[in-house]
Structure formats: structure tokens, C-alpha cells
Amino acid sequence: MTAEANRLPTAAAVVVDLPGDVPRLTSFYLYMTAGCNLRCRHCWITPTFVNGEPSPGECINPELLKQAVKEAKPLGLKSAKLTGGEPLMHPQFRDIAAFLKSEGIHSDMETNGILIDPSMARFLKDETNVEFVSVSLDSVDTAKHDAFRGVKGAFDAAVQGIRNLVEVGYRPQIIMSPHRDNLGEVDAMVEMAGALKAGSLKFNPVANSGRGSRMHEEGEALDYEAHRALIRYVNGELQKRSKVPLFIGAPMAMLTLDDLLKNRWRGVCNVDHIMGLLGTGHMALCGIGKNVQELSYGELGKDNLRDVWCAHPFLKELRKGIKGPFAGICGDCIHAGRCRTGCLAMHYLDGGKLFSPSPLCSEADRRGEFPMARRKQT
Secondary structure, eight states: OOTTTTBOOSTTOOBOOOOTTSOOOOEEEEEOBSEESOOOTTOSSOOEEOTTSOOTTOBOOHHHHHHHHHHHGGGTOOEEEEESSOGGGSTTHHHHHHHHHHTTOEEEEEEOSTTOOHHHHHHHHHHSOEEEEEEEOOOSSHHHHHHHHTSTTHHHHHHHHHHHHHHTTOOOEEEEOOOTTTGGGHHHHHHHHHHTTOSEEEEOOOOSSTTHHHHHHTTOSOOHHHHHHHHHHIIIIIHHHOSSOEEEOOOGGGSOHHHHHTTOBOOOOOGGGEEEEOTTSEEESSGGGGTOGGGEEEETTTSOHHHHHHHOHHHHHHHHHTTSOOOGGGGGBTTHHHHTTSOHHHHHHHHSOSSOOOHHHHHHHHTTOSOGGGBOOO
């Protein structure tokens, strides 16, 4: 990487201080608290249910975060995702969000919406750099949503939170986690998203991780046929009728050419440019580091962030592996260079390897259904 390529296009003309073979650290994923005020059946990182009060030692220390931002800005930091657990449960959330704005860090936020009252919505819009908000809804039926989320009143509070965000000018994204019991509500959720004036609707089928693993074991999650059918339906007939843009997590090879041309692919984070910061203060691949020790790299206040980013063995392995070649059907796929096998955290949970084909692609290959047009021509 040249010195010119290592310069950020900002007004301050910050020079990124990195060795040529180390990518920029452009984003923090801030798991602001390891606790949550809901106990959702499908949650992929098993946060502690604390009924609205964060547990000691499970919230990001604001002073350590400020130091982390100071250390990371010369490495390229320019954005953050605020998530959790539930990020709004952090007792100093407002101070942290205002600090990020003062540092020029632009933010997105994932929330269950319950704590977004009119005051919080106005604060987010007027006093922070939070530009995009996602709110989770898993049923159009109050009782079913509350049962799935584990707390009575969750549905009404989330819907009101969305309305509060819209009132101040946001167009929040709604995220639905399809599974066997709510699959029949997909159309109704699209209608609700339009009625609530959401900016988009994303479908994230329940992952085989954390509490979601039990749903997979008990046959409640979507199987191969149901998942592929949902991808085709959402991106095809349903999108044509929808008032809002629709997205669904899927490998590139499972999408049509029209889907790709219209940028409907939402599959992989820029993992080689991201560091997760957990509520405990640990640096990690992402929130999965809470449950998988190997995916946690060090601790704020004890380990130098730059040293970790540049030299941690796991990150060096990731950077080498992300260039390929890849194993299995990924090695024969024309999309491998961009898709990069999908979610590395899920792969590591499934088989102890960062890079391996997604379950959808592997099963399609096993059944002889992997699209021939997506195979490399030899």
C-alpha cells in the first residue's frame, strides 16, 4: 500500500500510520453493554438478561473507549456501529455518543427500540452522528413478538420507538429474523414497514449461534429449501409489491444477476477493516468474542491497540486467508474474491475455521444445484 493510499480523505488530512501490509482500521463495532433488557430466543451472542439494569463490568468504560479512539484514529478510524446487548442500556450512552460526534466518528446503531422515547430520538438526531438506526421486529402480532423476545410489552415499545425515530426525521431499518413460526408473516411485515415509514426492511434468518443454535437443533430455524425459497421470494415478487427496499442475507451465488445489479447483496462485513470492542473492554473479531476466547485479541487499558491491530497472530491469519484461495465450492466460485466465504465468525463456530463455504452454498453443491454460471470456467 502506498503512502498516498494510506491517506484518509478528510478535512484534517489525517495520515494513517500503518505498515504497508496492514489494512486501515476504519470502524469499531461497539458492543456497548453485554447485557440486554430482552431475552430473545434467537440471539446469536447470548447477552445477560438484566431487566433494564446493566451488570457491573459489562459496559464499555468511557475513558478506555476515548483512549481507544485516540489510538485508532491514526490507523484510519472514521465510523462506529453501536450495538450490544442493548446499546441504550449503557448508563453513559449519551456522553459516549456525544464524544464520538466530537471526534468526527459517524455511527450506525442496532437496537431493540424499547428505550427510544421522544427525548432519546431527538437527542440522537440533534446531538450525535448516528445516521442510521436498525430496530428489530419479529412478528406483526403483539403476543408472538413478546413471547419470542421474552418480555411482555416489547412489541408496543419497539413500534413506538420506531415512530419516535420517524418523528424526528430518521427512516429506520426494520430487521426481522425469519424462522418456522413467523415465516407466514413476511408479507404482513412488509406492509407494517411501509405503514411505519421505515426506510428499509431486512430479513436475517435465525443464525446457528448462541441461543439460535437451539432453534436449529429443534427444527425451528429455516432449512435449506425454506431459506432459498425466501431469498427468491423477497428479492422477486415481494420486492415488486413492497413500498420499501427489501434485503435478505444470502451468498452472492444464490442471487440472480438482477439482484446483484440492483445491489441487493448484503452478505459480508468488511471484517479486515473492523475491530469489535466488547462491553468487558476486550478487543475482538466481533461480538462472538464474548463466547469464543480465540476470537478475542486483548484488552483495552492493558494491550496497545495499534500493536494488536498490526501484529496479533489471529488477525495476521485472517489477512492472509482473506486473499484466498478458498476451500470447497468457494474455490470454484466466481464470487469468492468479494464474498470471501461469508460470515467468518459463523464459520469458526461451525468448524473451527475462518474460511469455509456457507451452509447454503455447500448444500447447493452437494445437491447439484449450485449455479453453473457462477462456477469458474477452466
